[in-house]
Amino acid sequence: xxxxxxxxxxxxxxxxxxxxxxxxxxxxxxxxxxxxxxxxxxxxxxxxxxxxxxxxxxxxxxxxxxxxxxxxxxxxxxxxxxxxxxxxxxxxxxxxxxxxxxxxxxxxxxxxxxxxxxxxxxxxxxxxxxxxxxxxxxxxxxxxxxxxxxxxxxxxxxxxxxxxxxxxxxxxxxxxxxxxxxxxxxxxxxxxxxxxxxxxxxxxxxxxxxxxxxxxxxxxxxxxxxxxxxxxxxxxxxxxxxxxxxxxxxxxxxxxxxxxxxxxxxxxxxxxxxxxxxxxxxxxxxxxxxxxxxxxxxxxxxx
Numbered sequence: 001x002x003x004x005x006x007x008x009x010x011x012x013x014x015x016x017x018x019x020x021x022x023x024x025x026x027x028x029x030x031x032x033x034x035x036x037x038x039x040x041x042x043x044x045x046x047x048x049x050x051x052x053x054x055x056x057x058x059x060x061x062x063x064x065x066x067x068x069x070x071x072x073x074x075x076x077x078x079x080x081x082x083x084x085x086x087x088x089x090x091x092x093x094x095x096x097x098x099x100x101x102x103x104x105x106x107x108x109x110x111x112x113x114x115x116x117x118x119x120x121x122x123x124x125x126x127x128x129x130x131x132x133x134x135x136x137x138x139x140x141x142x143x144x145x146x147x148x149x150x151x152x153x154x155x156x157x158x159x160x161x162x163x164x165x166x167x168x169x170x171x172x173x174x175x176x177x178x179x180x181x182x183x184x185x186x187x188x189x190x191x192x193x194x195x196x197x198x199x200x201x202x203x204x205x206x207x208x209x210x211x212x213x214x215x216x217x218x219x220x221x222x223x224x225x226x227x228x229x230x231x232x233x234x235x236x237x238x239x240x241x242x243x244x245x246x247x248x249x250x251x252x253x254x255x256x257x258x259x260x261x262x263x264x265x266x267x268x269x270x271x272x273x274x275x276x277x278x279x280x281x282x283x284x285x286x287x288x289x290x291x292x293x294x295x296x297x298x299x300x301x302x303x
Contacts, residue, residue, distance in 0.1 A: 033111040034137060036077035038084050042068040043257045044227075049249035051092075051100070052235065057194050059245050062094035066251065073120070076108070081117045083108045084136065105152050109135040114222060116150055116157075124152050133157030138215075138222035140272065142174055149176075153209050153231075154183045160215060168216050168226050169262045178213040185209045188235075195235070195243040205235040207246055218265040220272050225261040228252045 044066040053060045068088045076083040083106065090101035105124045108117040108131070116122075116131025123129055133148030134157075149160040160178040167173065186207045192200040209231070216226035233246035253261070 034082050034109070034114070036072050036074045036082045036111075038070055038072035038082070040070045042070070043254045044068070044251050045254050046249035046251045049247070049251075050245050051247045051249070052244050053097075053100070054190070054194070055097075060092070060095065062092045062097075064100075064249060064251075065091045065093050067091075073106075076120045077111075080110060080112075081108050081119070082111045083120045107131065107135045107150075109137070113139045115139075124155055129155050131157075134160070136224075138176075138217050138224070140220070140222050142217055142219040142222050144174065147176065149178055149213075149215070151178065151180055151213070153185055153211075154180050155185070156183070160213070166216060169259060171218060171225065171262050171266060173216045173225065174219045176215045176217060178215070180209065180211045180213070182208050182210045185233075195237075197237075197243075204238055205243060206238070207233060207235055209233045218269060220269040221265050223261070223265045223268065225265050226253055226258050 046064040046066070048061060049064045050059050050061050051064075052058070066088060068086060070084050070086045073083040073085060086105045086107070088101075088103045089099055091098045092100050103125055106120070106122050108120045108122050109115060110117060114134045114137035116133060116135040118131055121128070122131055131150055133150045135150050138147060144162045146159050146161045148157040150157045158178050158180050160176040162174060163177045164175050165172065166175050184206050187204055188207065189202050189204050192198060192203040195203070195205070197203055211232060212230045214228040215224045217224050229249075229251040231247055231249050231251065233248070234242045235244045235246045236242050
């Protein structure tokens with residue numbers, strides 16, 4: 001009579017232990033992923049930036065406001081990757097000039113590791129690109145190591161090196177820094193008179209970019225919650241002589257954007273902890289407890 005309840009208890013214990021493993025290694029992996037239906041509006045700012053204004057024919061100093069809208073292309077998403085479209089508008093706040101720069105990008109990346117995937121017409125400003133390294137996100141469970149991170153301006157991936165730990169609005173983060181060496185990113189044809197080359201008519205100028213990107217990443221989720229970008233872009237004639245600044249700016253997320261990203265990262269971190277730690281540990285502990293009860297019942301002598 002005692003054997004049936006013992007077997008039931010053992011079966012329940014096994015079920016609980018197996019469930020702990022499933023939640024930890026399978027369910028969590030299925031649920032914890034970048035969303036296909038992403039929608040986000042990110043605001044950035046650059047105080048005292050310098051940029052070449054074609055309308056003014058000179059370098060202008062101004063405070064800049066940047067608005068980035070990101071939308072997921074649900075139809076192109078799969079179980080393994082997502083596709084996000086990004087649209088960026090830059091306004092000159094100081095001089096009241098709107099849309100001094102407009103850009104767009106289309107990215108595909110592994111929804112769990114954040115690594116770029118080359119499919120689905122990925123592009124920057126409608127020009128096809130080859131993605132490599134991390135795109136938007138670091139992997140869940142970020143390590144203190146160097147990652148390749150894709151830079152959309154240079155259209156290449158560069159090392160993002162772990163440089164230390166920090167806190168942002170009280171949230172512990174890992175800090176990564178990416179240094180982009182001088183890189184030619186485009187060529188334009190403009191009137192030479194704008195650059196003191198009156199006798200040469202239209203001239204070709206190469207746009208060169210270099211910068212330092214600093215990412216503050218919540219390590220459990222892999223989500224950047226703050227970013228600082230030091231940009232130095234110049235225009236050079238074909239002989240390599242710099243003719244003008246194109247854009248010199250220190251860009252960062254606005255405080256409101258940082259606060260919102262911290263809130264989202266904290267929520268996601270708690271969900272990950274619940275699925276990968278709290279629930280599995282509780283199920284495992286309960287399973288071992290039930291197994292212990294089964295052993296106790298089996299060993300108990302009849303009165």
